[in-house]
Amino acid sequence: MSNVYRSKTMDQVSESDIGTEVKLAGWVENIRDHGGVSFVDLRDMYGVVQVVFRNTDLFKGIRKEQCLSVEGVITERDEETYNPKIATGTIELEVHKVDILGKVYRDLPFEITTSKDIREDVRLKYRYLDLRNQKVKENILFRSKVIRFLRNKMEDMGFTEIQTPILCASSPEGARDYIVPSRVHKGKFYALPQAPQQYKQLLMTAGFDKYYQIAPCFRDEDARADRSPGEFYQLDFEMSFATQEDVFKVGEEVLAETFKTFAPEGCAVTEAPFPVISYKQAMLEFGTDKPDLRNPLRIIDVTEFFQRCTFKPFHKKTVRAIRVHGDLSKGFHEKLLKFAQEMGMSGLGYLEVLEDLSYKGPIDKFIPEKMKKELAEIAGLSAGDTIFFIAAAEKLACKYAGQIRDELGRRMNLLEENAYRFCYINDFPMYEVNEETKEIGFTHNPFSMPQGGLEALKTKDPLDILAYQYDIVCNGVELSSGAVRNHDIEIMVKAFEIAGYDEETLKEKFGALYNAFQFGAPPHAGMAPGVDRMIMLLRNEENIREVIAFPMNSNAQDLMCSAPNEVTEKQLREAHIKVRD
Known part of the structure; x- marks a missing residue:
């Protein structure tokens, strides 16, 4: 390329240009004034080239972040001044003409090279x-x-x-x-x-x-x-x-x-097909519908087991458990308990499995001897394991267990490094109860097809109906939501009716779809x-x-x-x- 401001961009300059006349344009990134000779690092979008000023008159008025057009000859740097950090580190431009294209009138609010460290x-x-x-x-x-x-x-x-x-x-x-x-x-x-x-x-x-x-x-x-x-x-x-x-x-x-x-x-990337995990399974095993599969820990349900134990704080509650393997210090337990309490838990029960497969921990005495083997089988316990227990109302137990799982993964450095782990979450509930109004409404996308179609809408408890809805999750981040759409006007009318919208409201709010679906969607x-x-x-x-x-x-x-x-x-x-x- 060649125009009035530059004949090359910074990435186009190389040792093959040594001895030739070149015109460059960019911003002053750095200035080094050595008296009789001065150096400027000139930056454009593509790279950086060192510019040498041997004529002090040309250097007058040069400031950081000015926009310049410079013209000169490309020369080879002295070997001891090579800069391996930039692609043009073996060459420089000896300038004989400078045009200031954009002046700097004020002090910079921050150094450009360290701006990511600024507020x-x-x-x-x-x-x-x-x-x-x-x-x-x-x-x-x-x-x-x-x-x-x-x-x-x-x-x-x-x-x-x-x-x-x-x-x-x-x-x-x-x-x-x-x-x-x-x-x-x-x-x-x-x-x-x-x-x-x-x-x-x-x-x-x-x-x-x-x-x-x-x-x-x-x-x-x-x-x-x-x-x-x-x-x-x-x-x-x-x-x-x-x-x-x-x-x-x-x-x-x-x-x-x-x-x-x-x-x-x-970095490793999950190969297709991605794992498909139902919403129900995700909430049980991970405590979230956005699971980070780099974390190998899984949550298990031990609610039924603890309804048969004598530990009253777990009675009539949902109880989740997480098994980890490792020698956990007293300080580790104290910090994890503090984390649990900060998010609203009253406590965090645990048991350590000793070499003889006996248990040690705050709730050991509340588990009958005849049931201890059963717990080991349910949780897959072995010597050196620690199992943590989370008890609360079902929704909270799910949430707390998911957060404890995440925290254990971080504190124990269990997350797989340099990996992107994908999964689909599907089979979301079609409806849920609004906690404020206590009325039934759509859980996610109202335009999703209910599983079972019109018959399910007519015969099932709305809270038992699943939708053809799905998310893609990567490393605990929801990347996408989607659905099989409801394209049938009868199903659409019934689905919205359950959520509290009569047909007239449907016509008014979603008239385009309502009308279009009557013409062969x-x-x-x-x-x-x-x-x-x-x-x-x-x-x-x-x-x-x-x-x-x-x-x-x-x-x-x-x-x-x-x-x-x-x-x-x-x-x-x-x-x-x-x-x-």
Whole structure:
């Protein structure tokens, strides 16, 4: 390439250019002034080249992070000054012309090379400077490569990319909508899509066989380490004439190939087919529907056993147990007990298995001698094991056991290293009881097909009905949710009726699907792996904001552009909005 500012980018300069005239452009990363001769490390998106200033007049006014265009001759460095840390470490540019393209008028808020160590609020306020940091920039460039790979893979598998609307109707289900007032239609609002759910189902009804897009989604949710507030992106896809297993195969192929291609060197990736674990099994064995399979520990149910023991604190409670092997110190037990109490547990019972297979521990005396062998058989105990017990109401026992399992895995360094372990979680309950209203509502996606169809809806207890819903989980992070969709209008009406929506409400809130399903809708299914979370895992970042170019902070604020901000009274009037105190 050649233009008025540069003839080459930094990665294009090499020893083959020694003795030739080159023009480079970039930012001043570092300055070393040695009096008669000065050195500048000039950086662009592609690399760094050392620039030598022997003419002090040319060096005047040079500051860090100025944007320069420099022209000179490429020369070989003295061997003792080679820099093996950069690709151009054996050469330098001896400058004879400098143009300052972008001046620096203020002191930098932080050093670019160490910006990742700066407070997040400062980084996000000056994100355009933070993005000059090589590691930060590499995350964004990496993201671009992954998205390109995903697009190519979906195209190769016969999927068609179609963009769905950003302005849509508000939905009464799911997370809170971001609403957008209509200027033309007084008192009415659009919503930003939480997902392209209805539109992709309508595409299937329209006869498109396989659809996908890198879809922006908007949810007014609180931030977490693995969730960005406001907006996120997902690889959204849907297939006509497809079963749950068909979707599983596509998900496995796409994710396995993506992670094998982009995972750090030496990392293992689960081979297809991925393990399929029912929701019920996951909650029992892992205490969560997002299990980290790198952790070998499993939870077992010992509720029935302890109803026959004399230990009253465990009576009429759900009791879970976790077996570990290792010599655990008194300090270990004390720290684990403190962890348990901090999350709300009253205590944490345990037994140690001695060499003669007898037990030692706080609750040993409450287990009848004749039942001790039975416990060993139930839990698979052997000498050197310790078994921990968690007792509470069923939901809490499940949650506590999952957290103790995770903590034991961390404290005992049991997690498999350098691995991405995938699984599917399926057979989610279709309905649940709302803890506040005590009414029955949808557990997850209201558009899912109930297992057993219309007959199950008519004859079963709603809380016993399972849905064709599934998640993909990797290393304890939910990457995707999906479902076989409900495409039958009769089943749809009945499913929503159980959740408290009459047919008129269904027509009003989901009129497009309600009408479309009366014109020969095909069976269809799909899912939507989260792009941001995939990249966060692949880059081994603990915070999802590290892989987003311009993220909002944890309070859903754009500190750089001061969003959300106030608007004028004129804008409010045009949108027919009045702000109340």
